[in-house]
Amino acid sequence: MExxxxxxxxxxxxxxxxxxxxxxxxxxxxxxGIGFAYSSAGxxxxxxxxxxxxxxxxxxxDRDQAMVAADMVASKREDLAAAVESGxxxxxxxxxxxxxxxSYQLGxxxxxxxxxxxxxxxREDGPRLIGNVAIEVDLGSGPRVLAGFENHGGRTxxxxxxxxxxxxxxxxxxNGVDGREGVRRHNLVxxxxxxxxxxxxxWLADHLITLxxxxxxxxxxxxxxxxDALEDAAHASARAAxxx
Amino acid sequence: xxxxxxxxxxxxxxxxxxxxxxxxxxGTTLPGRVLLRLEPEAIAxxxxxxxxxxxxxxxxxxxxxxxxxxxxVLAAEGRPPVHNRAGSNMSWGVATALLEQRGRxxxxxxxxxxxxxxxxxxDPALIVLGNLFRDQLDRYGExxxxxxxxxxxxxxxxxxxxxxxxxxxxxxxDLGRDGEERPRAGVSYFGIEDASxxxxxxxxxxxxxxxxxxxxxxxxxxxxxxxxxxxxCPNCGAERPQPEVAATRIELRGMEGSSATVRTPVGxxxxxxxxxxxxxxxxxxxxxxxxxxxxxxxxxxxxALGGMRAAFGRVETIxxxxxxxxxxxxxxxxxxxxxxxxxxxxxxxxxxxxGTAGAAVPAGSGIDLWIALNDRIADGRDVSWIWDADFxxxxxxxxxxxxxxxxxxxMALRLKYAGWETARIEVVPEIDASLDRxxxxxxxxxxDGGPARLFALPTYTALLELRKLLxxxxxxxxxxx
Numbered sequence: 001m002e003x004x005x006x007x008x009x010x011x012x013x014x015x016x017x018x019x020x021x022x023x024x025x026x027x028x029x030x031x032x033g034i035g036f037a038y039s040s041a042g043x044x045x046x047x048x049x050x051x052x053x054x055x056x057x058x059x060x061x062d063r064d065q066a067m068v069a070a071d072m073v074a075s076k077r078e079d080l081a082a083a084v085e086s087g088x089x090x091x092x093x094x095x096x097x098x099x100x101x102x103s104y105q106l107g108x109x110x111x112x113x114x115x116x117x118x119x120x121x122x123r124e125d126g127p128r129l130i131g132n133v134a135i136e137v138d139l140g141s142g143p144r145v146l147a148g149f150e151n152h153g154g155r156t157x158x159x160x161x162x163x164x165x166x167x168x169x170x171x172x173x174x175n176g177v178d179g180r181e182g183v184r185r186h187n188l189v190x191x192x193x194x195x196x197x198x199x200x201x202x203w204l205a206d207h208l209i210t211l212x213x214x215x216x217x218x219x220x221x222x223x224x225x226x227x228d229a230l231e232d233a234a235h236a237s238a239r240a241a242x243x244x
Numbered sequence: 245x246x247x248x249x250x251x252x253x254x255x256x257x258x259x260x261x262x263x264x265x266x267x268x269x270x271g272t273t274l275p276g277r278v279l280l281r282l283e284p285e286a287i288a289x290x291x292x293x294x295x296x297x298x299x300x301x302x303x304x305x306x307x308x309x310x311x312x313x314x315x316x317v318l319a320a321e322g323r324p325p326v327h328n329r330a331g332s333n334m335s336w337g338v339a340t341a342l343l344e345q346r347g348r349x350x351x352x353x354x355x356x357x358x359x360x361x362x363x364x365x366x367d368p369a370l371i372v373l374g375n376l377f378r379d380q381l382d383r384y385g386e387x388x389x390x391x392x393x394x395x396x397x398x399x400x401x402x403x404x405x406x407x408x409x410x411x412x413x414x415x416x417x418d419l420g421r422d423g424e425e426r427p428r429a430g431v432s433y434f435g436i437e438d439a440s441x442x443x444x445x446x447x448x449x450x451x452x453x454x455x456x457x458x459x460x461x462x463x464x465x466x467x468x469x470x471x472x473x474x475x476x477c478p479n480c481g482a483e484r485p486q487p488e489v490a491a492t493r494i495e496l497r498g499m500e501g502s503s504a505t506v507r508t509p510v511g512x513x514x515x516x517x518x519x520x521x522x523x524x525x526x527x528x529x530x531x532x533x534x535x536x537x538x539x540x541x542x543x544x545x546x547x548a549l550g551g552m553r554a555a556f557g558r559v560e561t562i563x564x565x566x567x568x569x570x571x572x573x574x575x576x577x578x579x580x581x582x583x584x585x586x587x588x589x590x591x592x593x594x595x596x597x598x599g600t601a602g603a604a605v606p607a608g609s610g611i612d613l614w615i616a617l618n619d620r621i622a623d624g625r626d627v628s629w630i631w632d633a634d635f636x637x638x639x640x641x642x643x644x645x646x647x648x649x650x651x652x653x654x655m656a657l658r659l660k661y662a663g664w665e666t667a668r669i670e671v672v673p674e675i676d677a678s679l680d681r682x683x684x685x686x687x688x689x690x691x692d693g694g695p696a697r698l699f700a701l702p703t704y705t706a707l708l709e710l711r712k713l714l715x716x717x718x719x720x721x722x723x724x725x
Binding site: 195196199230238 | 378386388625629661
């Protein structure tokens with residue numbers, strides 16, 4: 001078995017140490033004897049919808065994000081849409097999450113979005129939403145907690161009937177108002193829990209690895225358990241920091 | 245001084261004395277805080293008393309050390325400056341130093357976000373800008389935005405201040421040119437020109453990818469520390485300016501320090517620095533450039549720098565119950581990477597000393613570490629940055645590591661995924677218990693009872709806690725005295 005990961009714009013969308021997520025996936029595959037194939041798609045480069053099963057996009061500075069938004073729509077929209085429709089995992093974090101929707105209103109500028117999910121992001125008056133955050137998530141195996149850190153000026157609003165990733169237990173979430181955080185569609189996950197989200201939530205990493213392998217090999221694999229004492233302690237630490 | 249202002253100054257000063265006498269600490273900022281509450285323009289008014297002008301030093305990394313170096317040179321010249329030497333670098337730290345010290349000239353390290361405001365108030369004769377790295381995004385925001393604010397400050401002060409700028413940091417170097425790319429008046433550049441010190445590859449935390457002028461990605465011929473290096477924009481042609489103060493040959497000697505041959509407009513000098521790492525060579529180049537501007541002769545600058553010890557907390561060694569404790573602050577990826585590089589060199593050097601040079605560090609040997617990761621406001625609440633620092637560099641050179649601090653488990657997890665063996669990693673969150681544990685571990689590594697060494701890598705507030713602990717045990721002077 002092999003996990004095929006494709007990072008989108010790793011040189012532009014990496015502001016909160018997003019590479020931690022890739023390192024985390026790689027190690028957990030290696031320790032289980034699962035192969036790990038890494039590729040990346042930068043500006044102007046096409047995406048192979050069937051070549052990878054796990055796509056990742058992180059957060060960037062405003063300037064980089066504006067460039068990436070235009071480039072992504074021009075060079076990757078169709079293929080990413082096809083990948084998501086056919087069950088690929090797409091984990092989009094922070095700035096990457098904002099690019100999944102219809103558009104992102106950033107001051108006078110309106111950044112185009114991929115339109116993969118029905119959501120809008122706007123920059124409103126008021127402070128950036130910054131701090132530790134914990135949300136309750138149910139990805140089909142009962143409620144679990146995701147813990148992390150958010151730091152975003154944009155407020156995201158989901159369309160009617162669009163499922164959020166989770167319910168805010170502590171922190172701000174999509175917009176600081178409606179108690180919802182992130183978005184889900186098929187195996188797409190968008191969230192404001194930024195940067196190294198997976199190391200703080202090993203259970204989510206393993207869940208997404210399982211989904212990606214299922215897409216490739218047709219059956220859902222049973223992942224070998226790992227000695228996760230430090231992972232569990234880190235999760236508890238991040239959760240405690242959020243006060244949840 | 246007006247009678248009313250004089251009364252406010254006296255009140256603030258008395259509060260500082262009372263605070264110190266009570267032993268609760270905090271004397272480095274309290275008087276300034278009080279004075280600024282009473283008199284918002286106090287920095288400007290007190291600054292007028294500095295007849296020979298003021299120098300401001302700012303950077304993400306190295307501002308305390310650079311200011312400390314300049315202070316050492318000025319002191320050796322018989323010109324001890326009014327200086328916020330305890331590293332309290334927001335406006336109240338500057339105000340406190342102005343309140344409590346007398347002198348003809350001022351020297352202040354200033355927090356990056358506070359630089360525009362302090363520069364406006366203090367009317368400095370010289371501004372020294374070292375670097376901008378990603379750091380505490382929850383507090384400072386994006387570094388491009390910070391660079392924009394600095395650009396406005398430099399533009400507003402052209403002609404009024406001189407500037408010493410790092411040519412190797414494109415975010416800093418660009419401040420020395422105006423909108424038409426003309427060099428601004430009064431700018432001196434410094435940089436490194438020893439190609440043998442280049443990094444083998446660009447680091448993960450690489451913060452200046454796009455040309456400040458046109459947005460096109462820079463091309464790097466080489467990088468020395470993070471994004472500091474030799475670069476140019478292939479699109480608009482913007483490139484690294486020629487530095488007039490340049491290190492042309494550098495030798496790093498682990499924790500012992502380094503030596504550098506430095507070209508200046510008034511002749512070549514040889515620096516012997518008692519501080520480790522290439523990052524301190526950059527700090528020294530900033531200090532040399534500043535001191536030349538301040539009228540000190542090059543040979544006297546070199547002599548003074550050779551004699552100085554590390555600025556508070558940045559690197560110091562303390563005897564702790566049979567182990568020599570060296571403290572190296574870590575607070576962001578670029579700074580942490582330099583500390584890790586220095587420690588790797590140190591591990592290799594100590595092996596070379598034991599006659600196993602060139603070999604990989606064998607199991608059971610290597611250096612002992614204590615890493616304390618806090619997430620208080622002054623550290624940045626967001627600890628994501630540890631995943632951008634290249635802890636992978638050091639894994640095999642480490643014998644034992646004890647992780648401490650408010651986010652100790654996350655530090656330990658980072659090390660595990662950097663490939664450090666989990667059997668070598670321990671988590672003890674409490675600062676005092678973890679330090680004792682780390683000392684005991686380090687001493688176990690020296691079975692014949694010889695001198696043990698322990699390297700402490702705290703974030704900023706963990707450093708303050710560590711200093712307090714050492715001071716309570718009578719091992720280090722309270723730093724605000």
